[in-house]
Amino acid sequence: MNGNFARLVESGITDCGSCPIQRRAVCAYCQSAELLLLEQMKSYKTYRAGEVITWAGDDQLYVATVVTGVASLSQTLEDGRRQMVGLLLPSDFVGRPGRETALFDVEAATEVVLCRFERKPFEKLLAEVPRLGERMLEMALDELDAAREWMLLLGRKTAREKIASLLSILASRESILLEQAPSDGVSFDLRLTREAMADYLGLTLETVSRQINALKRDGVIELTGKRHVKVADFARLLSETGDDSDGGMVI
Amino acid sequence: MNGNFARLVESGITDCGSCPIQRRAVCAYCQSAELLLLEQMKSYKTYRAGEVITWAGDDQLYVATVVTGVASLSQTLEDGRRQMVGLLLPSDFVGRPGRETALFDVEAATEVVLCRFERKPFEKLLAEVPRLGERMLEMALDELDAAREWMLLLGRKTAREKIASLLSILASRESILLEQAPSDGVSFDLRLTREAMADYLGLTLETVSRQINALKRDGVIELTGKRHVKVADFARLLSETGDDSDGGMVI
């Protein structure tokens, strides 16, 4: 992911001023004196891809911010059915102040670096530093909106629409990174296995495989290998999502 | 609904001290001086069942607390498929501070009484009264957890499990209002039509009807009329939700 910062962490240079995501994280509104308080509390920890960061039900000793990498938030039913309920990207917050035990499984999808705070002291700081609480509220409300958009996909979309939605989100995000408007020919790496996509979309991996190949057969996308997607017809892909043309997805 | 309070509202007696949900609403942690500030800003408004409170895309002039009744938060796809993304019960908060336009449709499912605040002054108060922000954050985090639990329901549960989950949530809420632990024999009014339940659960109204009657046939619940439910066997109802026994539902 962001190898530069990972190296900085390893080398011990961990000053908030050089943090790549400070301006978007929970500490975004903090002033230097407040940052200093956080700086004294924080510790970095790195997780390997696939490693479990927390199990649902575990004591929640830490809360944290994702510095680099991608983590997933998921739940399972008694019989093992799994549903991913959130993707945590750099600057996203992990854990819930005020709760003793974790509600969801958190896993590192890629290598992940967390900036961790012990929960109790963090809660104390939250009560004392209004700017921290303000940003926390803002982030919680944004995540709530995103979760609600996803509920529409899970509850009402067909398998083909779900796949088209996921691909169009990934394509849009790729375009944004390249600072272009999304258009035909955008291509990106699918960093998720078919199974992870299935868990995210509320499908089985077989259905994911079939629908991706159906979109390929229909000329909406092109595949190179299993994991590299090129969007042949972006407008067509969007129309396949079933979304209202206005309104638009939250990413 | 709560006819008593509705009458109080009509008669003009609207003092926060007599408010049935003040201890659980956004103003829960406010002290008397702070309550007085809110008291000066607030205005009650009653909506008829079926009335639309806000359309997605509307300017968001007010935020509010649900005092009595049930409201729904929902969105639609191009072809009319609807998904409810939140159920607002008494003490729940409506609207999002910091956002200019609404993202979702809000409708009164039953007659609803809102305690409204103009958004701008409320945001100002939010910045000045820490106790208000604290409670707001707490409520937002709870809703986020609930939304994520709901994603599991929408993505992975069977029709029967979905119905059982909804009923057990409603039963739990009812018990909490009565300040009891949930147990066999709890009963409550199902203040939603079959169609509204279907929109909430990502099902069709026919399937909702069939599954409710199946739970009745199996002795899990009893029905009086179409809308009054008595939980004959609460443990059984819980086991029918498919949830992991630990972890547990968020209400």
Next chain:
DNA sequence: CGCCTGATTGACGCGGTTCAACCTCAGTGG
């Protein structure tokens, strides 16, 4: 009484799951 909305019930078919075989490719070790 007829009308309308909400709810129930049945028949039927499809989309997506389930189960299973097989393919591909990257390690790994003899």
Next chain:
DNA sequence: CCACTGAGGTTGAACCGCGTCAATCAGGCG
């Protein structure tokens, strides 16, 4: 160098849960 292995992916066939369409019922109201 090739055989072996295991993870990820594809594909097929059968099944079935739930959606779809349609008829009917129940209750409230003018």
